[in-house]
Amino acid sequence: MKAFMDRDFLLSTETARHLYHDFAVPMPIIDFHCHLSPQEIFEDRQFENITQVWLGGDHYKWRLMRSAGVDEKYVTGDASDREKFQKWAETLGLAAGNPLYHWSHLELRNYFGYEGALNGDTAETVWQLCNKKLKTLSARQLIVNSKVKALCTTDDPADSLEWHKKIAEDKSFGVKVLPSYRPDKAMGIEKADYLDYLKRLGEIGSFVQLAEVLKARLAFFVENGCRVSDHGMESVPYAPAAAEQIEAIFQKRLAGELPTDREAKQFKTALLLELGREYHRLGVVMQLHFGVIRDNSHRVFRALGPDAGIDSIGDQPSIKDLAAFLGALDDTGELPKTILYSLNPNDNAALVTVMGAFQTGEAVGKVQHGSAWWFNDHKQGMLEQLTTLAADGYLAGFVGMLTDSRSFLSYARHEYFRRILCELLGSWVENGEYPNDDKALRTIVEGISVKNAETYFNL
């Protein structure tokens, strides 16, 4: 029997251990998509206790606790932080096979030096240990200790980027904290509060003006170090329409009338094409996140709002529209570097083949299949993403892992990913499917760990 999550966790062969310890471990981290607060980074936030760090905003943990039958009082309710931690420890202790089990224990090892297993019986010991340690740990220390070179937060086009500017001016902190441009609210023409949002962008009287303002905001983001944009959507829209038609849809919305589904799709297509061309012109990477159904429980949504652990994988047909959308940008040579993430793992092979149709000499892996996202962000999901990319695309050019997290402890996910990557590559070598070529293997491991991202995002 192997020891529980020891130094060689997930590394079953000699080659896998060599690749991981000698090539992957020394590599720093570029976290090109996360949801950390730049204000908390600038102010170097400290946390009073482990419940604040772990359960404060982590809807992955909330849904696991609910699945274990824990009352909402101990999840997001008014129970004390110690009581919530107890319920979390009891839940996690039996969550065999769930990625939270591994992530949480990697975090306990890496940041708190706890080598045991967290459960209801050990909760008090872990609570005391973590809280004592947290007195000497801050947001910036956690980032620096994790060897992060650069991270990209997720920001609205209307954001002043005040905190990013302050961080950039602070020479005592060497990590690049760059904004990412996420104009979901500007795309959301069907939303009830759309007109209120538009006011945040300024006086906007036409679609042409909206596109101009968004491009000006993008230029401002780029001046402040932005290298990547992000779009979250149920499915990628593609319904091209004439310019006059788009203007009419927008004018109707300005007058207070909601668009039909078809009109919303036409509007989104037009705006996404405008932005896609601008991303290409300015060298900004376009990320598309889709295949999601959000806020399934209206009851929980009414109480807690979005990001409350009530989303799911969707099965909206996306591939045909996605291919047509990329094709429209590619047609005029204006397809930017693009990363595709579908929450539906059934899309993996189709996505990688769509990507293959649009690759060019502009970049290694110009169109990328993003690392296993959200409900796929676990051992099985990562293996499926990596093997599909290898089989139908070019694994060596992969830009690799990101945390997509709101927590300063989540860098352990990069370690988890690198262990799985090295185990997979090692198994191919051990099985005679790929030569034991140290130089090539080093290039692949270092590339996927960090170097490919460094080149791809021009950091």
Ligand SMILES: [Zn+2]
């Ligand atoms: Zn995200």
